[in-house]
Amino acid sequence: MHQQRKNDIEKHINEELILQKELEDDLRLAQESQQKTKFKKQIKEVKARISEYKTELDSLSNHPQKQESLVSAMTTLTFRELDMVTQGILCMPISAEVNYTVLPPVPKMLKNELTGVAQSRLMTGVIQARMVGNFVENMVNIIPDFPERLKAGFVKEYQRLQATGLKGNALLDALHEFSCNSSSDYDLQAAGLAVLYYLFEKCEVFER
Numbered sequence: 001m002h003q004q005r006k007n008d009i010e011k012h013i014n015e016e017l018i019l020q021k022e023l024e025d026d027l028r029l030a031q032e033s034q035q036k037t038k039f040k041k042q043i044k045e046v047k048a049r050i051s052e053y054k055t056e057l058d059s060l061s062n063h064p065q066k067q068e069s070l071v072s073a074m075t076t077l078t079f080r081e082l083d084m085v086t087q088g089i090l091c092m093p094i095s096a097e098v099n100y101t102v103l104p105p106v107p108k109m110l111k112n113e114l115t116g117v118a119q120s121r122l123m124t125g126v127i128q129a130r131m132v133g134n135f136v137e138n139m140v141n142i143i144p145d146f147p148e149r150l151k152a153g154f155v156k157e158y159q160r161l162q163a164t165g166l167k168g169n170a171l172l173d174a175l176h177e178f179s180c181n182s183s184s185d186y187d188l189q190a191a192g193l194a195v196l197y198y199l200f201e202k203c204e205v206f207e208r
Helices: 003-027 033-075 079-087 104-111 116-140 144-165 166-180 186-201
Strands: none
Touching: 003 033, 003 079, 033 166, 033 186, 079 144, 104 116, 116 144, 144 166, 144 186, 166 186
């Protein structure tokens, strides 16, 4: 399945590159400013799609080994790793509450354009979702507003990333990097992913 998806993505990238060249040629020949603006916008959109395809292609190439390592690390996760990945997030300001209709994880993934590798990686967090919940409840005894501050950190980063144009799998990748502070340690990556899934399931991050 992964190989077929890789083939499809490579095909899409080639198609987008051809389209990009055609649009750039049209832009060079355009005389009116309105036409130029239109072509520039279309070129920007094409480049964004190419970037997303390349990100997914990279994820697919590294998926089997990384997924196995994350699952292994997830099964041995402790409060220590959760504490390490949440420390830096708590200093961020609390965002205002927004009410949404809550969706179950899978429909929510589809709504947020999370596919293939991104879905399987995020669902790895299910393994320790209960532990994260216990950790959050435990931290309330020490830091009463811990849940709100944790959520605020992720929401702020989510909104920042979204404003840059990231969405779908690329947005999840960036949030996962944020959740573990770009650590290469699989224990911390697993902890960050577990926290991210916990917030995803509670509909604190991503569209609901």
